[in-house]
Amino acid sequence: MHRPPTAEAEIAEELAVVRPGLLPRYAAKLPGARAAVLTRLWRALAYEPLPWLAGREPGAHGLTLRLADGRSLRGPHADPYATSAYVTAVRLDGERYDDPARLMTALGVPHAAGFAAELAGSAASLALSRAGADHPKEWPVGFPHAGGRAQDWEWEQRVVDGHPFHPNCRSRPGFSVADQLAYGPEHRPVVGLGTVAVPAADCLLSGDWPDELRAADDLLVPVHPWQAAHVLGRPYDAWRPARPLMSLRTLALPGGPHVKTALSARLTSSVRDISVSSVRSAAPLSDFAEDLAARTGGLLHVTRTLGAVSAHSPDLAALLRESPEVYAAPGEHVLPVAALATTSLPGSPSWLAAFARLALTVGLLLLEAGVALEAHGQNLLVILSADGTPLRLVYRDLADIRISPARLARHGITPPGLAARMVTDDPTALRRKLFGSLVAGALAGTAGSGPALAAALADVLPGLPRTPDLAALREGPLPTKALTLMRLSPGGTGDVWTTLPHPCAARFPVTG
Template identity: 70%
Template sequence: MSLVVTDPDAPSAPEESTVDRPPHPEAEVAEELAAVRPDLVQRYAAELPGARAAVLTRLWRALAHEPLPWITGRSPGPVLRLSGGRTLHGPPADPYATDAYVTMVHLDGTAYDDPARLMTDLAVPHGTDFAAELGHSVASLALSRANQPAHTTEWPTHDWEWEQRIVDGHPFHPNCRSRPGFSVAEQLAYGPEHRPVVALGSVPVRAEECLLTGAWPDELRDAGRLLIPVHPWQAAHVLKRAGDAPVDAHPLMSLRTLALAGGTHVKTALSARLTSSVRDISVYSIGLSAALSAFGEALAARSDGLLHVTRTLGAATADSPDLAAVLRESPQKYADTEAGERVLPVAALATTGLPRSPAWLAEFTRLALVVGLRLLESGVALEAHGQNLLVVLDRTGAPIRLVYRDLADIRVSPERLARHGIPVPELSGRIVTDDETTLRRKLFGSLVAGALAGTAGSGTVLRAALTTVVPKLERTPDLLALLQQPLPTKALTLMRLSPELPGDQWTGLPNPLVLEPGPSDQ
């Protein structure tokens, strides 16, 4: 059976286009869905226009603000001038908006509501692969939205239930739900927003063949072998073998990290590209995990009770990024449940309704900036986006403390640590840097352009919160840089269109305190 989902109001592609188009992911997902969950087909079709707008909004943000080499100029409107003489125009691009407000853009007068079709017809280097990812992002997002239960006002009780409330994925990445390599059945079986119970197996490896840091529990040992937890998708597609002795686990918002019944969180290798990166676990990160965990505990002890850092219990790899796992304690450990406290990822705050209160958002912004800027001044830049950063709420819903998890991508400045009399940990590699630009990008890009912007939902609301909070903060050089320069953020689309350039690439967004274009936006 061939099932094609179309939108009657969608604009047709330019008649003169001679681009060979592969099968559209929307139709591919519809056909698979008809076979595995026919009850969702109609809801999936109804969600497609909104999913296209959500991804197009993220793509338009990137086109309007990232230094893409084939965009030769930008004029008010905005109108983007492309190499070769074409023009692209759409609505004003709020770089901090999370609602899907871009439903149509125009390329040389032709209307597009489909981000994958737009990227295909832009015909830029590496655009074909990226267009396929955008199509998968739209289709997967529509599938995620179609499989949601009726709205409930009850707050979850388990940590994994909070994580599974994040349906739309990354608030600013066009590949917010791109899962190439996952069938529809696998998305339904493993995607956290689909609320599955996952059978998490393990692979036995002789202990002498493994790199192990920290402690490894007895229940994951057997006759001189380490039992390394392995995600079912990884077992099927990469390791080509089933995991042994499966146990029930609940996927968290990162999909490859799962919560076990006893509360332990297990980060597994997943050699698939989700949003920007292949989610394996490097031998480098396993080797540093114990030292980073101890360092994180020391940082938390210096935070006046405002920050907790989840401990890494153990990490092991069979000398391969494809077979590795990290065991972490649950952030729930840092909430006094008897006192009515809850801890939830910042990305889940939008599901509580709390950010709609300007006073609440200002207090949360103050807490996040105080903690982040203190650590930065001391020599540690957190990757404090909405997944890694969690907030503890008291019984009334007020934000009182922060919890941080996954230290693998922080940046540490030995010079700043020494200046403040903090013992310098034995770390090496990319984590270690004294470069001020790198340190500030890491924190500001993740915390302000990420967690705070995503919680605020628009530049206007973010500006109001910052305007309330900033005058009361200590005037450090880092804060002055935040106030006086464009706000750094990862150029996520540029990175996907530049596979030959490894590492992060950056752009500057209009400073949310003034909302005027910065130098990189001209």
């Protein structure tokens, strides 16, 4: 069986034209990138409710999956919290597969062809991302300017591999090699943002809009150059240089705020846009979150949305948000949780426990009050002392939190007007949002393995305030999004969930 006409070869051909010096490193990174994506895919096969799997049989030497058509797929025991690429190959009816796209093609399940193409693109783009990255993991991390303290975008750009558990961790359909090098944060580019003038009367504005983004009766909407070229199809005026952050469509202005732009491309699994409803609710939601954070006794800050504008279209909209750096005192570092894995800090069990204690204290406190944060490694940031001690948290991007009016009312809190999708009193939905993002996401990605996560939770959970939410976290399996099933269900809408064995009750393989 032949590999699909691969994104690997296509990227190599483009790279030979636009950055030939990177070709040898790209080729060298391909095997590891395939293994990284295959490991993420194996996690999904081992734990997600895929309808074409008839059974899972753990044995002395690994895990066997029984397909509904009678075939067998064999691989290692699966650690759902491991971030190392420990799955280098699996066997489908005896045939060895080390390429996730080739495996998905061979499985031949509904919608496999499209997903296989995404997996091929993810592995090839991951190899490209790794080709230009070389970040030592020491702490403190040295940066090439006075004091060695990183600017906000420098921490963001150390995160090379993307989502730690999604097989589409680096899937960027529609982006050429030149686009990835020009706009991918891991390639450390400077992006020239532009503006498009829209009559103020035709715009929805929330919060304040700065004078530099006004012209007579027009509002100037910041636009990403990729969006202008591929979606808007219209010229734009040059505005300011900026550095892309982890989300790619959000960029840091020098000495100024972060700009979240509309970028209608499929990144990981979703087409990211800025909805009209999110612009409408931006200012009141920001004020609400600021008041809520004050109830944590200084353990949490929420970045304020300074202004949001939409030309009544998700394709032409932007938000201005303050940088998390404003909450760091001299000598402190503020970095997204996803960047912690690029340092040596998580290797210390005591440090990992201290971080888990801080994150769970804040997350459970807000959940009890009525707000479930989507506290994954991109939205959640941590402020560290000079020696790396976790001090406080910063949260950004309120678009996907969940709010319980009933819980808020019990605490005398009045919520702002919100989109219906953000409001629920269902404890399962609230716990899925927080535990799926924070425990099965941010903490697991930082710990890097089931045993390390189990040790941290065993240390921390007994000392947390006892609430019904904590009891659910301690006793039940952990919720997580069924990311692969969602990609194999193109007609579905909304999140699909599954559960993972609780780290403190599971046995994990040695993953190296």
